[in-house]
Amino acid sequence: MDFSYSDEQKLLRDEIVRFAQQELNEGIAQRDREQIFAPELWLKCGEMKLPGLPVPEEYGGGGLDALSTAIALEAFGYGCHDGGLAFSLAAHLLACVIPIWKFGSEEQKHKYLPGLCNxxxxxxxxxxxxxxxSDAFAMRTRAVATPDGLGFRINGTKTFSSNGPVADLAVTFALTDPEKGYHGGVTTFLVEKGTPGFRSSKKWDKMGLRTSPIGELVYEDVYVPASQVLGKVGAGSTQFTHSMDWERACLVACHVGTMERLLEKAIRQARTRKQFGQTIGKFQAVAHRIADMKISLEAARLLIYKAAWGLERSRMVAIDAAIAKVFGSEALVQTALNTVQIFGGYGFMTEYEVERALRDAIGSTIYSGTSEMQRNIIARWLGL
Ligand SMILES: Cc1cc2nc3c(=O)[nH]c(=O)nc-3n(C[C@H](O)[C@H](O)[C@H](O)COP(=O)(O)OP(=O)(O)OC[C@H]3O[C@@H](n4cnc5c(N)ncnc54)[C@H](O)[C@@H]3O)c2cc1C
Structure with missing residues (x-):
């Protein structure tokens, strides 16, 4: 077992950290305050192929293996202080680009992947x-085949859709056979912005990830030709589950980068802030809190690398991804909370950019399946 990075992985990491630090962080406090999504930053990320890291180069992607994708996203989470942008980009890549790459027809891949990657x-x-x-497959959105068999009509409402208000393409899950439900009754459709009857409605105001636009999508008798079915009719559950393995394993890699940045910030503060005539890091209560942050960071990183490695190799990836997700997201929340505590009153103030990290972290134990649902998955794998 080799725990070292390859030369390529080191270069990749350095390049992404440098790019994110130089290009993505200016004006973040204001964007967060005003809940602004920055399309120009998204395009810059596209120039780096970040939205398509593991997609083969022939479709315009970065051609990385899954583990290198996790390492790249970790670097992104470290360098990019805009938690909303990082989340939006990772959700786009892991929950949308991955299923199109893995399950799309050649025609769909050539049509969408280059633009999704750049x-x-x-x-x-x-x-x-x-x-x-949590009970996602109890969905009400229905897609009914048209009598000529050439297409489908979709009706329903989706919510909490990350990137929904700005998206050009919706990877949409709908029931095509309610009786079969999860087992062959769900189909994935690629619905383009501008399709008659399809619109983005409400945009949610949020506690954190405020630069990531999240909204509601409405489908009113939306006609899509059969060519917009992703893969096969009835394959939606498998496609969704597979993309969630990727999302759980790799989105948390971003969190590991964020945790490392927060740890460094906390150490700097503990080494410089003085109370009672000494730096606060000399108080064991503060030093142990920082030691715990380091333990969580290292453990989360190993779990995530193992899960990401397994994406292309292991039949146990679902449990490994659930373990990485629940541990990584809860560690992120605790790390952000610890950092606020170490900064004292300053940590509570917006200017120090620590409270934003905490607000951004909270959602991580909810999206991609809540912590409770991850524990349910783990328990099921253990035969419970
Ligand atoms: C920031 C953010 C981004 C998101 N982005 C997307 C997106 O892009 N696309 C998308 O489709 N969805 C997205 N979601 C939605 C997300 O997947 C759901 O919020 C999540 O699955 C939980 O569903 P819910 O909010 O309906 O809560 P509920 O399912 O109603 O759960 C409420 C509570 O009950 C608990 N609970 C429910 N069932 C069980 C059970 N069986 N056992 C134990 N506890 C249980 C939950 O863990 C939770 O604590 C996003 C959510 C957030 C917060």
Whole structure:
């Protein structure tokens, strides 16, 4: 077992950190305050092929293996202080680009992947609905085949759709056979912005990830030709589950980068802030808090690398991805909370950019399946 980075992985990491630090962080406090999504930054990320890291080069992607993709996203989470942008980009890549790459027809891949990888097309994964979140497959959105058999009509409403308000393409999950449900009754459709009857409605105001636009999508008798079915009719559950393995394993890699940045910030503060005539890091209570942050960071990184490695190799990836997701997201929240505590009153103030990290972190134990649902997956794998 080799725990070292290859020369290529080191270069990749350095290049992404430098890019993110130089290009993505200016004006973030204002964008966060005003909930502004920055399309120009998205396009810059596209020039770096970040929205298509593991997609083969023939489709315009970066051609990375899954583990290198996780390492790249970790570097992105470290260098990019805009948690909303990082989240939006990772959700686009892992929950939309991955299923199109893995399950799309050659025609669909050539049509969409180049734009999805270079930032010209933004995608949204439309699964959750107002009445079905954790129980996602209890969805109400229906797609009914037209009598001529040439297409489908979709009706329903999706919510909490990340990138929904700005997306050009919606990877949409709908019931095509309610009786079969999860087992062959769900189909994935590629619905383009501008398709009659399809619109983005409400945009949510949020506690964190405020630069990531999240909204509701409405489908009113939306006609899509059969060519917009991703893969086969009835394959939606498998496609969704596969993309969630990628999302759980790799989105948390971004968190590891963020945790490392917060740890460094906390150490700097503990070494410079003085109270009672000494730096606060000399108080064991503060030093141990920082030691715990380091332990969480290292453990999360190993779990995530193992899960990401398994994406292309292991039949156990679902449990490994769930373990990485629940541990990595809870570690992120605790790390952000610890950093605020170490900064004292300054940590509570917007100017120090620590409270934003905490607000951005909270959603991580909810999206891509809540912590409770990850523990359910782990328990099921253990035969419970
Ligand atoms: C920032 C953010 C971005 C998101 N982006 C997207 C997106 O791009 N696309 C998309 O489709 N969805 C997205 N979501 C939605 C997300 O997937 C759901 O919020 C999540 O699955 C939980 O569903 P819910 O909100 O309906 O909560 P519910 O399912 O109603 O859960 C409420 C509570 O009950 C618990 N609970 C429910 N069922 C069980 C159970 N069986 N066992 C134990 N506890 C249970 C949950 O863990 C939770 O604590 C996003 C959410 C957030 C916060």
């Amino acid at each position: 930032g010209k097309i933004i995608a949204v994964n439309a699964m959750s609905e107002p009445d079905s979140g």
